[in-house]
Amino acid sequence: MMTNISVLVSGRGTNLQSVIDAIENGDISGAKIVAVISDKKEAYALTRAKNHNIPGIFADPKSFSSREAYDDCLLDILKENKTDLVLLAGYLRIITGRLTLAYENKMINIHPSLLPAFPGLHAQKQALEYGVKVSGCTVHLVEPALDGGPVILQKTVPVLPGDTEETLAARILIEENKAYPEAVKLFVENKLRINGRNVTILE
């Protein structure tokens, strides 16, 4: 059985790349990226898709009258591509309930903080301003509440004296690029069991 993965992106796509690489080098087997969908025409993630012969689709939000209409279009694309798993990888738009519910427990996001701390934009800046000594990243299932779904994996990094938003973001990104393919592998191998807010990982 092949797990068909679609990835929603808006930007540079290092997390997308980490999953592409894990599939290509055999770390993840039984999965295929069937579509990379961007809400930004210039997203470098689309170039990454092209470089690996993965269909890249730019869906222009400006052509739609509402968030719901836009997400209906995304749903059509996901269904046309027989998508089993949706990955949000630096996708910057708010997702409507109809999309999250259509892919309940089959949509995963990565966020650059230890949730539930610092949801939303500029998570690394929020962490610095709060003064935490440890931060990191969270891979989680997507629910309608922003950055709110059950946690699959977290990885930590220290916050060091003199850190700027950029240095902290770079340290966290290294862990993100490990955590995302790890979580996708667990999903593809059917090793995640979801019980309310708790996700158990089978050995």
Ligand code: GRF
């Ligand atoms: C990452 O920090 C991710 O956690 C956040 O957006 C950023 C995307 O980076 N959601 P990239 O496009 O995957 O390089």
